[in-house]
Amino acid sequence: MKLLxxxxxxxxxxxxxxxxxxYHLAKRLAKRHELHLVTFLQDKKDLRYLPELQQIFTEIHLVPLPRMASYCNSLMALFRREPFQVRYFSSAAMQKQIETLQAQHRYDAVHVQHLRMAQYWAGIKEVPRILDLPDAYSLYWKRRVAAKKGIMKWFTQTEQQRVFAYExxxxxxxxxxxCSREDQAYLREERGISNVQxxxxxxxxxxxSQQAHDYTHAKHILFTGNMDYAPNVDAVGYFVRDIFPLIREQVPGVRFIIAGQRPVKKVLELAGPDIEVTGFVKDLSAMYRKASIVVAPLRFGAGTQNxxxxxxxxxxxxxxxxxxxxxLDxxxxxGVILALExxxxxxxxxxxxxxxxLRRDTGEQGRAVIRSRFDWDVVAATLEGYFRQVQRH
Known part of the structure; x- marks a missing residue:
């Protein structure tokens, strides 16, 4: 297949x-199909990575989108009805590039990433199109409303209402x-949108890797993620303020490590004698090897968590x-112990x-789940099946 x-x-x-x-989906599909890519270029420093993508994509088309243009787009969203994040990625140049590619190539199917990019292919019916979402976006914003106060609560409610309509x-x-049955059920049952898989x-x-984990150490609690992402910022603040003190009383010498790029001021201020904020970590697998347990105390968001x-x-x-x-179903x-309170x-x-x-038993069960259902090879094969399905319609 020729896929865009x-x-x-x-x-x-x-x-x-x-x-x-x-990256991981395309890397695997490129072994059997001809892949093309069209995406925004917001930072010219990314051009140094082109050789990596050229090993995967036969053609790569980059549409400049300066951050100042995105900020202006978002400002103009005050006078429009689309979600702010959709307006942020609005570009006449992108629309023109897509129309050019459609005229030049006979694509078997198109993969559209995120609700933010849905604006570019929604009206083009001549080619099979799949919209791939990280989560049910209106569900994410609905949960985020509950965690905000003041002017940010107003903005969050406004965005949630816009996303709800735009979805x-x-x-x-x-x-x-x-990516999850919870999101699928929400879109089908509460939103009445049936074409969701x-x-x-x-x-x-x-x-x-699948190397045996060392379960003998019992003092390191790890949290990973982008530390400018609102659900993550809220999660580590909640953990440090409300949960970690209870653990410290029972487990002397325990440490909490927050590993992730772009930590905001709120996160940096959490650092202390038994709390480490690492910033960007190139090899996260090394952090997991040192961890006794990983925590995910997220109070809002949707989908599955890397x-x-x-x-x-x-x-x-x-x-x-x-x-x-x-x-996770x-x-x-x-592999994961559910704890709501x-x-x-x-x-x-x-x-x-x-x-x-208990660490060993829980961890090994999680490893088995990943091998059978969440290996990128398995996920890419599932996406390949969806491409063939939309071609037949």
Whole structure:
């Protein structure tokens, strides 16, 4: 097949989020298909990574989108109805580039990444199109409203209402994909959008290897993620303020490590004698190897969490709230222990830190789940099946 990927961000380096997913899916599909890429270029420094992407994509088309233009787009959204994030990625040049590519090539199918990019292919019916979403975006914003106050609550409510209305664009696509059954059920049952299937997030098992984890150490609690991402910022603040003191009372010498790029001031201020904020970490697998447990105390968000999948792949036991757990379609204890309340969350961490056997049993169950369902090879094969499905329609 000849496939076009339409991405909202330059998909390299593949450390987190949008970039990671596109890179790993395309890397595997390129072995059997001809892939083209069209994406925005917001930072000219990314051009140094072109050779990496040229190993995957036969053609790469970059559309400049200066950040100042995006900020102006967002400002103009005050006078329009589209979500601010959709307006942020609005570009006449991108629309023109897509029309040019459509005229030049006979694509078997098009992969459109994120609700932000849905604006470019929604009205083009001549080619099969798949809209790939990280989560049910209106569900994410609905949960975020509850965590905000003051002027930020007003903005969050406004964006949630706009996303809620705009999300109907999913029905303009041949197929829409989300990464968890929770998101799929929400879109089908609460939104009445029927053309939604599952494409889980994955893990690169070449990076997050299957070597045996060392379960003898019991003093390191790890949290990973982009530390300018609102759900992560809220999660570590909540953990340090409400949960970690309860653990410290029962586990002397315990340390909490916050590992992730672009930590904002709120996160940096959490650092202390037993709390480390690392900033960017090139090799996260090394951090997981040192971890006794991983925590995911996210109070809002949607979809599945890479931090949870990566820890499971490394055999590290995880304690999680429902965000980061519900999307996995597993039972509590299969790599991840579900804990919804503050005291329950702390208690689960204390039990794991106090028992090498419990850490081993939980971690090894998680490793088995990842091998069978969340390896990027398995996920890419699922996406390949969806491409063939939309071609037949």
């Amino acid at each position: 990927f339409t991405a909202n961000r330059f998909p390299y380096p593949p450390y987190r989020g949008d970039k990671l997913k596109i 109907q664009v999913l029905e303009d696509y041949d197929l829409s994909l989300v 599952l494409l889980p997030n994955g893990v690169d098992l070449a990076t997050f 931090k949870v999948l990566e820890a499971m792949a490394m055999g590290v036991p995880v304690v999680s709230r429902n965000i980061g757990f519900n999307g 597993i039972s509590s204890g299969e 503050t005291e329950v969350f702390a208690g689960a961490c204390i039990r794991l830190l106090g028992s090498e056997q």
